[in-house]
Amino acid sequence: MTKIFSSLLFLLFITGWELFCNISGVSKLIIPAPSEIGIVLWDGLYRGYLWLHIWVTSLEMALGLIIGCSIGFISGLVLAENKFLRDLLWPYILASQVIPKLALGPLFIIWFGFGMTSTVVITALICFFPLLENTFTGVQYIPPEKRELFRMFRASKLQTLIKLKIPHGLPTILAGIRVSVVLALVGAVVGEFLSGQKGLGATIIAAQGMMDSALMFAVFVIITIVGLVFYFVATVVESFLLRHHKEGTFNGKY
Amino acid sequence: MGFVSIKDICFSYDANQTIIKNISWDIPKGEFHTLIGRSGCGKTTFLKIVAGLISPTSGKISIDGTTVLTPSHRTGFVFQTPTLLEWLSVIDNVLLPLTISSKKKPEYVDLGLNILASMGLKKHTHKYPNELSGGQQSRVSIARALITEPSLLLMDEPFASLDAMTRQDLQIDLLRLCVKRKTTVLFITHDISEAVYLSDKIALMDSGEIQQNFPIEIDRPRKNEIRYSASFNNLCSDIHTCLKVYHGQTDEAKSK
Numbered sequence: 482m483t484k485i486f487s488s489l490l491f492l493l494f495i496t497g498w499e500l501f502c503n504i505s506g507v508s509k510l511i512i513p514a515p516s517e518i519g520i521v522l523w524d525g526l527y528r529g530y531l532w533l534h535i536w537v538t539s540l541e542m543a544l545g546l547i548i549g550c551s552i553g554f555i556s557g558l559v560l561a562e563n564k565f566l567r568d569l570l571w572p573y574i575l576a577s578q579v580i581p582k583l584a585l586g587p588l589f590i591i592w593f594g595f596g597m598t599s600t601v602v603i604t605a606l607i608c609f610f611p612l613l614e615n616t617f618t619g620v621q622y623i624p625p626e627k628r629e630l631f632r633m634f635r636a637s638k639l640q641t642l643i644k645l646k647i648p649h650g651l652p653t654i655l656a657g658i659r660v661s662v663v664l665a666l667v668g669a670v671v672g673e674f675l676s677g678q679k680g681l682g683a684t685i686i687a688a689q690g691m692m693d694s695a696l697m698f699a700v701f702v703i704i705t706i707v708g709l710v711f712y713f714v715a716t717v718v719e720s721f722l723l724r725h726h727k728e729g730t731f732n733g734k735y
Numbered sequence: 736m737g738f739v740s741i742k743d744i745c746f747s748y749d750a751n752q753t754i755i756k757n758i759s760w761d762i763p764k765g766e767f768h769t770l771i772g773r774s775g776c777g778k779t780t781f782l783k784i785v786a787g788l789i790s791p792t793s794g795k796i797s798i799d800g801t802t803v804l805t806p807s808h809r810t811g812f813v814f815q816t817p818t819l820l821e822w823l824s825v826i827d828n829v830l831l832p833l834t835i836s837s838k839k840k841p842e843y844v845d846l847g848l849n850i851l852a853s854m855g856l857k858k859h860t861h862k863y864p865n866e867l868s869g870g871q872q873s874r875v876s877i878a879r880a881l882i883t884e885p886s887l888l889l890m891d892e893p894f895a896s897l898d899a900m901t902r903q904d905l906q907i908d909l910l911r912l913c914v915k916r917k918t919t920v921l922f923i924t925h926d927i928s929e930a931v932y933l934s935d936k937i938a939l940m941d942s943g944e945i946q947q948n949f950p951i952e953i954d955r956p957r958k959n960e961i962r963y964s965a966s967f968n969n970l971c972s973d974i975h976t977c978l979k980v981y982h983g984q985t986d987e988a989k990s991k
Contacts, residue, residue, distance in 0.1 A: 626818045629788055633812045634835045635805075644835065648822045725822045725863040 513695040522699035531703060537680040539707060541597055542669040545604020546711075550661055553609040554654065557616025562642060578610045582668070586675040600672030600680070607668035608661040615657025619650025652726055655719040662715045666708045681707070737761030738919055739785070739887055744794035746777075746784060754780050755791070756943045762919055764799075764886075767910070769922040769930040771974065772940035773982060778923045779815075779891055781940070785921060786812050786889050798887055808836065811880035813890040817872035819864040819879075825851065826860045829878045836883075843882075850878045854908060870901035874908070881912065888913065890922045894929065902926075906933055907959060914956070927971045927978070932962060937974065941981040949974060 495515050501507070502514035509517060525531035556574075560567045582603055589599040623646055631641045647654075673682025681700050688696040739762040746755035754777045762768050772778050783789045785796055787806040796803040798810065806812075819828050827834075829847045851860055854874040864872055873893055880888060894902040910933060913920055924930050930937050937949040951970070953961060961967050 624818075626814045626816060627820075629783070630812070630814065630818050631835075632788055633786060633806045633810070634832045635808065636835045640835055644831075645820070648820065651822075725865065 518698040521695040549605035549608025553612025557613045599676040603672040604668035611657040611660040619653030620646040738764035766935045769934040777943040811885035813893040817876040
């Protein structure tokens with residue numbers, strides 16, 4: 482029932498928007514009508530103009546996610562397991578995260594040049610911290626009885642990490658991946674604003690140059706769909722991995 | 736000297752607060768001994784010291800002549816809650832101690848299946864903990880503790896959260912398995928009737944000290960009906976009275 486109301490709300494919004502554009506006489510340069518956006522979107526997809534950009538942004542997002550999340554996960558484990566390294570490195574990691582990553586964009590362009598590499602590096606940097614923070618938290622907070630159980634089994638530190646801490650912390654770690662997925666799209670698109678020649682971010686900049694608001698809105702729609710697809714894949718993977726965990730863990734639905 | 740020999744064990748977190756005071760205890764091989772006392776009297780701390788999870792401030796524990804310094808593969812521990820790993824199936828939970836000690840061989844899988852069958856869990860072998868009832872989860876945790884065939888089983892109020900009927904069934908199964916395997920047991924509970932039904936000897940603990948011992952001279956094997964006999968209930972009543980007396984004395988001493 483809620484889904485029907487949700488769909489009706491969307492239809493109402495689109496209809497209201499269309500009527501507003503037709504009646505108010507607002508320049509289509511400022512707010513294009515949904516029908517016009519739909520035509521541009523269909524045209525771009527049908528003629529294949531947008532597919533390359535969708536592919537590039539998706540690839541940058543996926544690479545940034547994989548690299549950033551992998552490094553974040555491993556760093557989270559290392560910091561959780563080694564107090565010396567935690568005390569040594571934490572202030573620097575925190576400082577590196579306080580700097581807005583996008584402000585580093587121009588520097589990355591000098592280092593890695595225009596194109597995909599710079600965008601992937603920005604995306605990876607953005608995805609790194611949620612995974613580090615969530616992995617660190619997830620593997621730290623293990624019920625004392627379960628820790629004692631593993632001590633009774635005389636499990637090594639590595640066995641306790643692999644067989645207890647990581648599986649137990651998985652719901653928290655996977656929640657970090659969901660946050661990273663959303664941030665990765667921001668990283669990829671804004672990275673393309675700065676350094677991209679291809680991709681959805683670069684298309685928005687090109688559309689801005691041509692004062693083509695309808696194309697911009699069409700790209701917004703695609704970005705939203707790309708984000709939702711990535712998020713959906715993350716929740717499906719999460720639901721699969723957590724299928725035996727206690728009830729109350731996130732199941733992809735709110 | 737008993738199979739389990741506990742000599743003058745003391746434990747304190749700091750100089751002002753002594754948790755365990757000078758406990759000595761001998762448990763002969765194959766006997767079932769129970770420590771009974773109110774919540775917060777130091778029972779769990781004592782059990783963890785015997786398990787080697789906590790080092791005593793002074794005193795010595797030995798199992799079959801070997802001094803306990805760290806947890807041993809010869810000791811099984813059943814916690815207050817089942818502490819099952821919810822991402823592992825029932826059989827994998829039971830085999831976990833062997834997986835960790837790299838002993839998971841086909842014959843051990845058969846051993847795990849046999850233990851599960853003897854606990855009435857054969858048809859739940861491939862289920863996951865969240866698909867089991869509280870009683871079934873407790874059975875799995877006992878099966879897991881028994882898979883390494885420990886000579887000493889330490890149990891910390893394992894049936895505390897279960898309903899009365901399930902608790903009685905588990906007590907019967909536990910006694911049967913321990914007699915069959917000649918397992919020595921040190922059990923903790925605050926349920927007097929459970930302690931009397933299961934034990935060869937009960938020690939009453941209050942404020943970190945063993946206040947009194949009660950040998951239980953009820954013939955084995957024990958049928959469920961003995962719970963309703965006059966002698967059984969008189970024994971429960973005596974222990975209950977002592978528990979109240981010692982607790983009252985402690986409260987009085989504290990108020991002074």
